[in-house]
Amino acid sequence: MAREADLVKAEMKRIHDEKKEMENVPKDATVVTYKFGTGYLLRGTNYMWLSEGNLCFYPRDYPHLFTPESSLHFYCLRIPLKDLEYFSSEGEIFRESKISGGGGGGLSIGGAVVGGVVAGGIGALLGSRKAVKPVESKIITHDEREVILYYNINHELKTMSFSKSSIGAFEKLIPEKSFVVVDSVKKMDIIDEKTIDAKTTSIPDKIRDLAMLLKEGLITEDEFTEKKKELLSKMT
CATH class of the missing domain: 2.30.29 (PH-domain like)
Incomplete structure (x- = not known):
């Protein structure tokens, strides 16, 4: 076989x-x-x-x-x-704290209580005290x-x-197919569409358009500043 x-x-x-x-x-x-x-x-x-x-x-x-x-x-x-x-x-990546140990101070009585007397005698009572374990805290990371x-x-x-x-x-x-790269290219295309046609749109209007894109979160502050500087240089 x-x-x-x-x-x-x-x-x-x-x-x-x-x-x-x-x-x-x-x-x-x-x-x-x-x-x-x-x-x-x-x-x-x-x-x-x-x-x-x-x-x-x-x-x-x-x-x-x-x-x-x-x-x-x-x-x-x-x-x-x-x-x-x-x-x-x-x-997501999230973390949790796991605590273990402890639990030793109390008494664990294994006998039955009858009329207020512990069955099994005092020796059973004293021998049932739990051991104390050190308390430990551990951080567990979950990467999903x-x-x-x-x-x-x-x-x-x-x-x-x-x-x-x-x-x-x-x-x-x-x-080149990373989301970060593709998203950046798309944002720059949006900027170019708003700024490339100098024949129909004045430079101040282009800057206003850029400010609107910034306000809507379609471009970053750095992208806005760079394009604004480029446009202003064409007015001098």
Whole structure:
């Protein structure tokens, strides 16, 4: 029986490695851990790399048994970069204080009280005093963050969730798709739309528009100051 299991495992590895070679998975491909989402064909830990304008995923591990779902473990998922919106680290980190120990000063009476007399005698009473344990306080950190990848399929926004440890892989491979970068670009585009057309809008009006963007929280104080300085320099 063990021999048969070894043969199955070897065959699954052969299929896995053969498909991996066919898909041209790079030797230095980064690794991410899939949790859930619309990339339902992914399983557990996956290789992730870029190829011909696509973000590609292929399973790093393979099943050791033949199952109806075995073929899904050898599926290569490709998402065109043009369809990627952004990725971001989402979730919460919170801490709690856990206190343990103490509880030693009182008496634990194991006998029954009858007429005000403790059954079992005074020896039982004295021997039942609880031991005192030192009180300890421990801070426990709960990290519930995860990496969410947003992308489009047929003009519909989809998401996939990866473990928080995968954030470094995404930042290394597609840094331009980080939410921070994408959001900054969009903000600068808004600024440019408001300030680039000098023919129809005066510089004072542009500064007023910038002030409105600042008030609405669409740009930062530094972005406002930089653009305002740039506009004022054109008036001199």
